[in-house]
Amino acid sequence: MKILIADDNNIDRLILKKILVKSGHEVTTAVDGFEAVELFEQSEPDIVLLDALMPNMDGFQACEIIKQKSGDKLIPIIFVTSLTEASALARCLEVGGDDFLTKPYNQVILKAKLKAFERMKVLYDEVLDQRNEIRLYTDHLVQEQEVAKRVFDNIAHSGNLEQTNIQHILSPMSVFNGDLLLCAITPTGNTHIMLGDFTGHGLPAAIAVMPVADIFYGMTIKGFSIADIIAEINNRLNRILPIGVFCCATACDINYRDKSITFWSGGLPDGYIIRPNVGLVQTVISNHLPLGVLNSNSFLLDSKVFRFEEGDKLYLFSDGILEAEDPSGDMFGDQRVLELLQSKTDDNNVFEKLLEEVSSFCETDVQNDDLTLIEYTFSQSALGERSLEHSGLKDKIRPLDWSIQYELRPETLRSFDALPLVLQILTECPGLNPYRGRVFTILAELYSNALDHGVLGLDSLMKSSAEGFSDYYKLRKLKLDKLQTGYVQIKMEHIPSDIGGDLIIDVMDSGKGFDCTTDNYSGNDFSGRGIELIRSLCKSVEYYEGGSHVKVIFQWQY
Numbered sequence: 001m002k003i004l005i006a007d008d009n010n011i012d013r014l015i016l017k018k019i020l021v022k023s024g025h026e027v028t029t030a031v032d033g034f035e036a037v038e039l040f041e042q043s044e045p046d047i048v049l050l051d052a053l054m055p056n057m058d059g060f061q062a063c064e065i066i067k068q069k070s071g072d073k074l075i076p077i078i079f080v081t082s083l084t085e086a087s088a089l090a091r092c093l094e095v096g097g098d099d100f101l102t103k104p105y106n107q108v109i110l111k112a113k114l115k116a117f118e119r120m121k122v123l124y125d126e127v128l129d130q131r132n133e134i135r136l137y138t139d140h141l142v143q144e145q146e147v148a149k150r151v152f153d154n155i156a157h158s159g160n161l162e163q164t165n166i167q168h169i170l171s172p173m174s175v176f177n178g179d180l181l182l183c184a185i186t187p188t189g190n191t192h193i194m195l196g197d198f199t200g201h202g203l204p205a206a207i208a209v210m211p212v213a214d215i216f217y218g219m220t221i222k223g224f225s226i227a228d229i230i231a232e233i234n235n236r237l238n239r240i241l242p243i244g245v246f247c248c249a250t251a252c253d254i255n256y257r258d259k260s261i262t263f264w265s266g267g268l269p270d271g272y273i274i275r276p277n278v279g280l281v282q283t284v285i286s287n288h289l290p291l292g293v294l295n296s297n298s299f300l301l302d303s304k305v306f307r308f309e310e311g312d313k314l315y316l317f318s319d320g321i322l323e324a325e326d327p328s329g330d331m332f333g334d335q336r337v338l339e340l341l342q343s344k345t346d347d348n349n350v351f352e353k354l355l356e357e358v359s360s361f362c363e364t365d366v367q368n369d370d371l372t373l374i375e376y377t378f379s380q381s382a383l384g385e386r387s388l389e390h391s392g393l394k395d396k397i398r399p400l401d402w403s404i405q406y407e408l409r410p411e412t413l414r415s416f417d418a419l420p421l422v423l424q425i426l427t428e429c430p431g432l433n434p435y436r437g438r439v440f441t442i443l444a445e446l447y448s449n450a451l452d453h454g455v456l457g458l459d460s461l462m463k464s465s466a467e468g469f470s471d472y473y474k475l476r477k478l479k480l481d482k483l484q485t486g487y488v489q490i491k492m493e494h495i496p497s498d499i500g501g502d503l504i505i506d507v508m509d510s511g512k513g514f515d516c517t518t519d520n521y522s523g524n525d526f527s528g529r530g531i532e533l534i535r536s537l538c539k540s541v542e543y544y545e546g547g548s549h550v551k552v553i554f555q556w557q558y
Contacts, residue, residue: 001118002026004045006036006062007080008054012103016049016080019107025114033057037065045075047117052081052092060095067096074124076117080105145203149176152206159183159217160191165377167351171320172370178205179318179372182213184220187423187440189256192220192229193376196249196291197268197318201370208247211236222420223440226253227301230264230291234299237292246290250316254308256380257529260469261314264303266290269334271316272341273308274350279342282306284316305473307466312378313350315341320371324358332361351375400429403493410483413451419443422490429494431501435556438537439503442554445530446507447488452476454511454548455486486510500557502539506550513546 003025007013017027028043030036032054040048048066050059063077079092079100092100099113160183161168170181178198185191194216198205212233219229230251237247248267255261265271266288273282288300308314317337324332340354354373359365404425408418423440427433452458456479462472491506516531535541539555 001046001114002028002043003114004028004030004036004039004043004048006030006033006049006054006059007051008032009051012051012080019110020114023111023114033059033062033065036062037069040066040069046121047114048075048077049080050077050097052079052083052088060091063092063095063097072128074121074128076121078113078117145176152176152210160185165379166374168372168374169355170370170372172201176203176206177209177370177372178202179320179370180209180212181372181374182216184217186220186253187223187437188444189437189441191254192216192226192251193254193316193374194229194249194251195268195316195318195372195374196247197320197370197372198247199245205245205370208237208241208245211240212247219420223423223444224420225417226251226262226264227303228417231296231299231301234291234294235296238295238299241292246292248286248290248319250284250286252284252314254376254378256378257533258463258469259308259378260305261308262303262305262473264288264301269317269319269322271314272338273306274313274315274341275309276311276313280338281312284314305470307469308378310378310380314374314376314378316374316376318370318372320369321354321358321373323369324362324371326361327363332358336361401494401496402429403491405489405491408488408490410486413455413486413488414480414483418490419447422492426492426503431558432494432503432556435554439554442505442534442537442552443490445534446505446550446552447490449514449516449530449550450488450507450509450511450548453514454509455483455488456480457511460514500555503554503556505552505554508549511548513548516543516547516550 003020005013005016005020005027006029007016008031013029013031017029020027028039028045030039033050034057036048036050037057048063050063052059054062059079059081063079066075066077076098077096079089079097080103081088081092081100082103083089083092084102089100089102098117101110101113160166161181163183166183168181170177170179172179178201180194180196180198182194182196183191194212196209196212198208215233215236216229219232224232230249233247233249246267250263250265250268250271252264253262261273263271263284265284265286267290268286270286271284272280273284275281284304284306287302294300315337321337322332322334326332336357337354340357341350351373358371406418406422408416412418419440422443423436426439427436432439453460456476458472458476458479460472462468462475487510489508491504491508493504493506495502495504531541534552537554538552540553542551543549544551
């Protein structure tokens with residue numbers, strides 16, 4: 001070993017050096033503390049032997065400096081001193097010394113102590129090397145996780161969450177988030193929102209977020225209903241998740257044309273719709289099992305439909321809010337959440353104040369669960385240009401001349417939403433894809449009128465009140481489940497032109513027709529909007545046979 005000796009007594013220093021050199025050690029000597037510190041930096045010894053009392057700088061001061069310069073390395077310091085008082089020997093250890101040896105010292109004991117510290121240093125260096133390896137591995141792992149998290153966030157948290165009428169927070173307990181918050185716009189301009197909370201935390205919980213986000217965004221952009229999306233997500237999770245892992249979720253479809261919001265909720269805390277200066281107007285109750293628990297045969301898709309008004313606020317959150325704990329172990333709870341929401345109905349900063357209350361309640365920044373909260377303000381003005389349409393360059397391929405016809409019969413009408421399939425076919429037509437939002441809106445309204453008012457014989461006037469609105473959809477589901485006869489026939493033809501083309505959509509149903517006039521329509525009514533919307537989007541709209549047959553022409557240009 002390399003040993004540094006510091007002693008102002010020449011004889012003692014030389015004797016000690018001779019003993020150590022004879023034992024095979026490499027020895028460097030200093031006459032005081034100053035020289036000892038200088039030689040320590042130059043020679044980098046394995047062990048230091050210090051005299052306590054020396055001129056210029058004593059051994060106590062030198063010991064403190066050497067220990068500071070050693071950093072993470074173990075450099076044992078043994079005081080070799082003539083001091084015998086207990087307080088003086090104790091000080092040798094207090095300033096950083098590892099052991100002491102009083103003069104006159106025994107050579108056998110000295111050699112034994114050196115061997116003991118040599119063994120200790122070998123073990124310490126081994127542990128230090130292992131720690132450094134672990135640190136490098138951890139740094140590499142963190143770097144990989146950060147890259148993976150960026151990819152994860154790009155997939156799972158893309159969409160339309162940055163709208164001006166949305167405030168949200170996703171606060172993970174670890175690097176990866178077991179909560180998900182998704183928002184996307186349908187081709188008709190509706191808003192789909194989904195909040196989910198997977199069992200557990202971190203990477204194991206976050207892995208399942210990926211397929212959920214993929215299904216949600218992929219099916220929303222194709223025009224599938226929120227019920228179809230939830231059913232597909234449940235089927236996927238039921239197949240891939242192990243027993244005991246599931247996703248508590250609330251999903252909703254916000255329709256500004258009807259001022260309605262359709263909810264499916266399973267396993268998450270209740271959500272709330274708060275009206276300014278009024279308070280709680282609706283509670284979104286979780287009445288289903290979480291996603292992934294039941295197979296497709298047992299899974300229930302019953303949903304709730306509520307009406308909203310301009311300025312209403314929707315609050316959804318994961319259990320990380322309710323289960324936030326104070327130092328004594330008490331939980332924040334839903335009562336505190338609801339009391340705050342109802343007491344601040346005229347306050348535009350409720351979102352921030354709720355987070356502040358939770359943080360103040362916990363008295364710490366350490367989370368014991370992933371935490372997610374969204375505040376959605378129902379605001380027509382905040383919608384802006386949200387459709388999926390875009391103004392692209394003129395297609396190099398000339399639009400095709402084609403026609404196609406579908407007839408949807410009872411079994412299909414009961415169990416299958418044909419609109420996304422039809423839309424997919426239409427968007428394959430060069431030039432039409434930028435208009436998919438308008439085309440889907442037209443198709444959706446025509447199909448809805450044919451099925452609801454034609455085949456099922458429902459009256460849209462039922463939706464004129466909040467109670468009637470809910471009754472309308474209950475009756476619709478009841479009639480659709482029992483449907484045994486009837487059909488909806490959809491014919492489509494595309495005629496190209498030099499500047500674009502005409503898309504002719506012809507829809508016929510087996511019903512007795514309905515009142516398709518819009519003379520009595522007013523902006524405050526909740527019926528008749530669909531026909532008015534179709535007329536505003538199409539070049540022409542013609543009804544036949546009392547409303548059971550309609551033909552529209554949608555004209556588009558490059």
